[in-house]
Amino acid sequence: MSLSSDSQPRPLPSCRPPHRPPPLSAQLSAVVAESLAAAPPPVPSPAPPGTLLRGLQDEAGPFAEVISRVLQVDVEIVDEDLFRVAGTGRFADKVGRFMDAASSVYRKVVALGQPLIVREPGHAEMCRECPCWGNCEETFEMSTPILLEGAVIGVIGFVCFTEAQKEHILASFDVFFDFLAQMADLLAAKALEKRELARSRAVGELLECVVNRVDEGVLLLDADNAVIRCNKAACAILEIDEGHSLGDGSGLAVDGDVLPGPVALRRDAQDVLHYHGYELALGGRTFHVVGEEHRLNYGDCARVFVFHDAQVMHRNAYRLVASSESVGLDVLIGDSGALAALKERVRRFANASATTLVAGESGTGKELVARALHAESDRAGEVFVAVNCSAIPETLLESELFGYAGGAFTGADPRGRMGKFEQAQGGTLFLDEIGDFPLHLQPKLLRALEQREVTRIGAGAATPVDIRVIAATNRDLERMVQEGMFREDLFYRLNVLPILVPPLRARGRDVFLLARHFLERSFDRLNKSILTVRDGFWRAIEAYHWPGNVRELQNVMEYIANVADSPCVISSALLPRKVIAREGMLTSGTLHLATIEKFVISRALSPYGGAGASRADKERAAATLGIGIATLYRKIKQYGLT
Numbered sequence: 001m002s003l004s005s006d007s008q009p010r011p012l013p014s015c016r017p018p019h020r021p022p023p024l025s026a027q028l029s030a031v032v033a034e035s036l037a038a039a040p041p042p043v044p045s046p047a048p049p050g051t052l053l054r055g056l057q058d059e060a061g062p063f064a065e066v067i068s069r070v071l072q073v074d075v076e077i078v079d080e081d082l083f084r085v086a087g088t089g090r091f092a093d094k095v096g097r098f099m100d101a102a103s104s105v106y107r108k109v110v111a112l113g114q115p116l117i118v119r120e121p122g123h124a125e126m127c128r129e130c131p132c133w134g135n136c137e138e139t140f141e142m143s144t145p146i147l148l149e150g151a152v153i154g155v156i157g158f159v160c161f162t163e164a165q166k167e168h169i170l171a172s173f174d175v176f177f178d179f180l181a182q183m184a185d186l187l188a189a190k191a192l193e194k195r196e197l198a199r200s201r202a203v204g205e206l207l208e209c210v211v212n213r214v215d216e217g218v219l220l221l222d223a224d225n226a227v228i229r230c231n232k233a234a235c236a237i238l239e240i241d242e243g244h245s246l247g248d249g250s251g252l253a254v255d256g257d258v259l260p261g262p263v264a265l266r267r268d269a270q271d272v273l274h275y276h277g278y279e280l281a282l283g284g285r286t287f288h289v290v291g292e293e294h295r296l297n298y299g300d301c302a303r304v305f306v307f308h309d310a311q312v313m314h315r316n317a318y319r320l321v322a323s324s325e326s327v328g329l330d331v332l333i334g335d336s337g338a339l340a341a342l343k344e345r346v347r348r349f350a351n352a353s354a355t356t357l358v359a360g361e362s363g364t365g366k367e368l369v370a371r372a373l374h375a376e377s378d379r380a381g382e383v384f385v386a387v388n389c390s391a392i393p394e395t396l397l398e399s400e401l402f403g404y405a406g407g408a409f410t411g412a413d414p415r416g417r418m419g420k421f422e423q424a425q426g427g428t429l430f431l432d433e434i435g436d437f438p439l440h441l442q443p444k445l446l447r448a449l450e451q452r453e454v455t456r457i458g459a460g461a462a463t464p465v466d467i468r469v470i471a472a473t474n475r476d477l478e479r480m481v482q483e484g485m486f487r488e489d490l491f492y493r494l495n496v497l498p499i500l501v502p503p504l505r506a507r508g509r510d511v512f513l514l515a516r517h518f519l520e521r522s523f524d525r526l527n528k529s530i531l532t533v534r535d536g537f538w539r540a541i542e543a544y545h546w547p548g549n550v551r552e553l554q555n556v557m558e559y560i561a562n563v564a565d566s567p568c569v570i571s572s573a574l575l576p577r578k579v580i581a582r583e584g585m586l587t588s589g590t591l592h593l594a595t596i597e598k599f600v601i602s603r604a605l606s607p608y609g610g611a612g613a614s615r616a617d618k619e620r621a622a623a624t625l626g627i628g629i630a631t632l633y634r635k636i637k638q639y640g641l642t
Helices: 023-038 053-071 089-094 104-112 125-129 163-171 173-211 232-237 310-321 337-349 366-375 394-402 439-451 477-482 488-494 510-525 535-543 549-563 577-585 593-608 615-625 629-638
Strands: 074-079 084-087 116-118 140-148 151-160 217-221 227-230 252-254 257-259 264-272 275-282 285-298 301-309 356-359 384-388 428-432 468-473 497-500 530-533 568-570
Touching: 053 074, 053 084, 053 151, 053 173, 074 089, 084 089, 104 116, 104 125, 104 140, 104 151, 140 163, 140 173, 151 163, 151 173, 163 173, 217 232, 217 285, 232 301, 275 301, 285 310, 301 310, 337 366, 337 497, 356 366, 366 384, 366 428, 366 468, 394 439, 439 488, 477 488, 510 530, 510 535, 510 549, 535 577, 535 593, 593 615, 593 629, 615 629
Parallel strands: 356 468, 356 497, 384 428, 428 468, 530 568
Antiparallel strands: 074 084, 074 151, 116 140, 140 151, 217 227, 217 301, 252 257, 264 275, 275 285, 285 301
């Protein structure tokens, strides 16, 4: 197209001129608006890359056609890169291409940001570079910039090819000029709307992407509690099958689903952490959830409800308050052979999934061994749930371990409650004092261990569990089996991986290491200091047989820290009377030979488990005493040390 101008650029009227537009211009604008409203909407198509106006190609085509019919001239719309976005008549087949060299006028409009009127195309000085100089088919052209926030985003213009068209335009020049400016403003408004819509959609998609990736359910509700939107977590919690219709089809479409609505929310008293408990009714079903409501005033959205499944939150809350202390093998203090063998056994069994039975006398640290097994295993990052079977009343033990369904018995939580087996999901369940487990519940425990699933009281279906079970006892389960106090099949199921924790008297010099550790820790906790420790204190510690094992030793050291002054000289006088009784035998003037001999033999056998030590350990004790093994056996029998 060859365009030239024999007039100066004319300032572009604003979108809202201070004066009333001529009646004809207003009529033309109304005709365009009515025509666009009556025209069928264009079929949406993906916006081509490039400028704002290129994204309006679907809308700009009908827009140009309507203007062309109203003005009876050819119309074209180009962007700031002179790419034809729309065109009519002779320009229709050039849409979607860049303008060639015959574009000097449009380039000038883009550069100046002002309209240009070309009264004699092909003869103006501006047209000298045009290939159609002096031989242009056009008779008149009017073009104006499309401005968005002060920047030129394109040009809209119309062209006359006959003198009759030119005379028609010149007869109402100001009217058509103002009309063209208004059309440019309308296109700019459309471009702005398109841009803001794209931004809004991008932000919406980003927010929806984020919301769909959180593990909380999100419901957007209107004033009537109908669901406007919901995320994937909400669909999972409310058991909504994504991509399928639910209910009778009368609900609202949400991401392609049909939700039966409205939602009914009722507060209950079962709060978890900072969340409130709710009964959520939807489509004839009731769900127990915990969440929070937030008021909104945005479009149809009246409020947003953010929630979790109540059972899952109860489990997570338990995990938060449950012991998270990581107790590894380093907490087992000592360097005796018995303790080294114990640690090696823990390492070997750590990653096993079979049930482990930790046996040993009271106070030997069976729970510490169980925690070390958990800490050394591949479940170390999961929860460790400890249950003392002797501390829970028989009537409550079943519901405590296996949980119950809602309404299972009088006084039960109507929503039901998970038991310790479910709370330990993925981690370790420690059943302490398993020897006190009620006989009538042992079959249910056996089934849970064998099938790795539990059935809540009053529930019809079992719940699978993935847990590691460790049991502990200070009782002789084999004797209990013989006496009919413990099921034989349960004993064998528990005793797959046995671990025997040695008593303190069988751990040799570990008693000194443990005593020093507990003593220093107790004094530090009370902000007290120790000046020195007398030898008599250590002799008394070594001589005592510690029937309460490590727990008794720890309690004695804590007692000393509480009664001692600061700074303190620690002597045997600070020990309880029962501890220093044996030490007193050798220091209080008792010289009865048989008494002394019995005490010395007991002291020599103590590191090996007393008179019940193996023959090899007794040989070591005899060598320490400087006597033969036969003499040692005779003395053990003589003094009744069996």
